[in-house]
Amino acid sequence: MAEPGRSGSEPVELTERPEEEQPPRGRLLASVSGFFAEEGARAVVVAMVSTIVFFGVAIALVVSSPNWPKLKSQFFSAEDFSASFPDVLRGFWLNIELFFWAMLVIPVMAMLVAVMRSLRGPAFFPFRLLAVVFTDLFRGIPLYLLIVLLGFGLPALDLGGLPNGVKFWGIAALALSYSAYTAEIYRSGIDAVPESQRSSARALGLTQWQALRFAILPQAVRNVVPALMNTVVSLQKDVALISVLGIRDAVREAEIYTSRTFNYTSYVVATLLFLLISVPLTRFVDWFTGRDRSMRSQSQV
Amino acid sequence: MTDDSPKLVLEGVHKSFGDKQVLNGIDLAIDDHEVVCLIGPSGCGKSTLLRCVDLLDPIDAGSILLDGVDITRKGVDANEVRRRIGIVFQSFNLFPHMSVLDNVTLGPRRALGVRKAEAEANAMELLERFGLADKADEYPNRISGGQNQRAAVVRALMGDPDVLLLDEITSALDPELVGEVLSVIRGLAERGLTMVLATHEMGFARDVATTVSFLHEGRVLESAPPAELFADPRFERTQQFLRRVSEAGRL
Ligand SMILES: Nc1ncnc2c1ncn2[C@@H]1O[C@H](COP(=O)(O)OP(=O)(O)OP(=O)(O)O)[C@@H](O)[C@H]1O
Ligand SMILES: [Mg+2]
Numbered sequence: 001m002a003e004p005g006r007s008g009s010e011p012v013e014l015t016e017r018p019e020e021e022q023p024p025r026g027r028l029l030a031s032v033s034g035f036f037a038e039e040g041a042r043a044v045v046v047a048m049v050s051t052i053v054f055f056g057v058a059i060a061l062v063v064s065s066p067n068w069p070k071l072k073s074q075f076f077s078a079e080d081f082s083a084s085f086p087d088v089l090r091g092f093w094l095n096i097e098l099f100f101w102a103m104l105v106i107p108v109m110a111m112l113v114a115v116m117r118s119l120r121g122p123a124f125f126p127f128r129l130l131a132v133v134f135t136d137l138f139r140g141i142p143l144y145l146l147i148v149l150l151g152f153g154l155p156a157l158d159l160g161g162l163p164n165g166v167k168f169w170g171i172a173a174l175a176l177s178y179s180a181y182t183a184e185i186y187r188s189g190i191d192a193v194p195e196s197q198r199s200s201a202r203a204l205g206l207t208q209w210q211a212l213r214f215a216i217l218p219q220a221v222r223n224v225v226p227a228l229m230n231t232v233v234s235l236q237k238d239v240a241l242i243s244v245l246g247i248r249d250a251v252r253e254a255e256i257y258t259s260r261t262f263n264y265t266s267y268v269v270a271t272l273l274f275l276l277i278s279v280p281l282t283r284f285v286d287w288f289t290g291r292d293r294s295m296r297s298q299s300q301v
Numbered sequence: 302m303t304d305d306s307p308k309l310v311l312e313g314v315h316k317s318f319g320d321k322q323v324l325n326g327i328d329l330a331i332d333d334h335e336v337v338c339l340i341g342p343s344g345c346g347k348s349t350l351l352r353c354v355d356l357l358d359p360i361d362a363g364s365i366l367l368d369g370v371d372i373t374r375k376g377v378d379a380n381e382v383r384r385r386i387g388i389v390f391q392s393f394n395l396f397p398h399m400s401v402l403d404n405v406t407l408g409p410r411r412a413l414g415v416r417k418a419e420a421e422a423n424a425m426e427l428l429e430r431f432g433l434a435d436k437a438d439e440y441p442n443r444i445s446g447g448q449n450q451r452a453a454v455v456r457a458l459m460g461d462p463d464v465l466l467l468d469e470i471t472s473a474l475d476p477e478l479v480g481e482v483l484s485v486i487r488g489l490a491e492r493g494l495t496m497v498l499a500t501h502e503m504g505f506a507r508d509v510a511t512t513v514s515f516l517h518e519g520r521v522l523e524s525a526p527p528a529e530l531f532a533d534p535r536f537e538r539t540q541q542f543l544r545r546v547s548e549a550g551r552l
Contacts, residue, residue: 204384205412
């Protein structure tokens, strides 16, 4: 029989010992070349040819369309590209800055909420309640609405002591919404740690807080690293929503350019800039998740 | 408190989960240096009893006295009590993200405020004694089940507990690893550590226990020295249980 409180399942072994195994860089290269490794050289040739044919046909179809010249001049014009690039890039730095601040606030606020929610005992009821209200509220409001409400509403209230800047409230909206999501991710990680681990920690005489801090949270965070990293990718894009507040970020700059010239190339510039960050980030997350998974299956003795 | 008063006393301990009455008036007195083996069919409440003694589950009624002091009373610092009682569970509950040494020193360092160097010196001494010195820097998933379980015993012993509780600590082990863990427990018994252990290993209970207590329907049906209880159980229930166990080849 298992111990009470555990549904009979053995604790999942989550440990990993990366150091001795292979330096990460070696693994990255290995996994890229591993893409083709098994099939050998012929497979590489087949893959290349079919890729060229596939994309060649796709591009040919687009370019041969009767509307292509018009589309090209409106969305892919070289002059407009270089004309709008400096402004959009400057705006993009603002996106990066907002992303940076949000990234500083979110992990901390989310952890706070998750910990509050997993405290036990009647004395902590108000904390749990607060955490539940927080997550329900900020997960329930569409991010766009939250940005508008906070960004236009709160500065208008002119509350003493609080910053009035639209930028501040934009970041606050992002941080609140993403903290609510991230707190739930943390919480799922905490719940995945077997109950017996908590018992073991308490049995050592650790306080509830110490048990969380030293025994539960390190395992919980490790459980959810891939999910957290996906959230980062999505945050990086959602930062663009702040442009609704009139902040001159990349999207706003693109919009301004378009309204002046009736040419949409500036939006393509903004798109490319976002892709420049999010694609490598996504690749990294995929690689990391794969590595994480293979390491866990190795450690399952 | 006098010297010959029992170390640990359970008086009318009741515990239920929902409608299910698991402990139904447990009475038990355990003297210093005694080794009490709890036996009984699966689900009779052995684990629950041990968890209640370590205050991991609150009891509904009755009292538990450690050195004559009721530890289930309101206002008792549960963390303080847990530091005086060690417990080892059935499945290895070392923390997987920490090395053996960190696992073993976590309690002393965080709960007792012992300095790192001192805690590690103590830990190494104990690990040495249990043949684990060379595993100090390993992670739990890199060592065998038996080594895990011995490390868990070391961890429970680090605070120098008054009483050690062991919950079927060999039942999740491969048969060839059971011996090494049992011999560790035997060694502790010889050193006079007060222990309460739930076990299905009747041979071991006979060997190491000073008292064997048979649990039935949430009560201690009978308690006696092993020679007596195994040879000549007083109750029909006990006989039945022992017969079933011996048919299963575990006696
Ligand atoms: N947290 C819990 N919630 C609900 N029921 C529980 C809980 N813990 C234990 N029980 C129930 O209490 C009863 C006694 O469980 P316990 O684990 O103490 O038995 P046991 O004697 O240790 O059995 P085994 O020999 O199989 O380990 C069982 O019926 C079990 O289902
Ligand atoms: Mg049990």
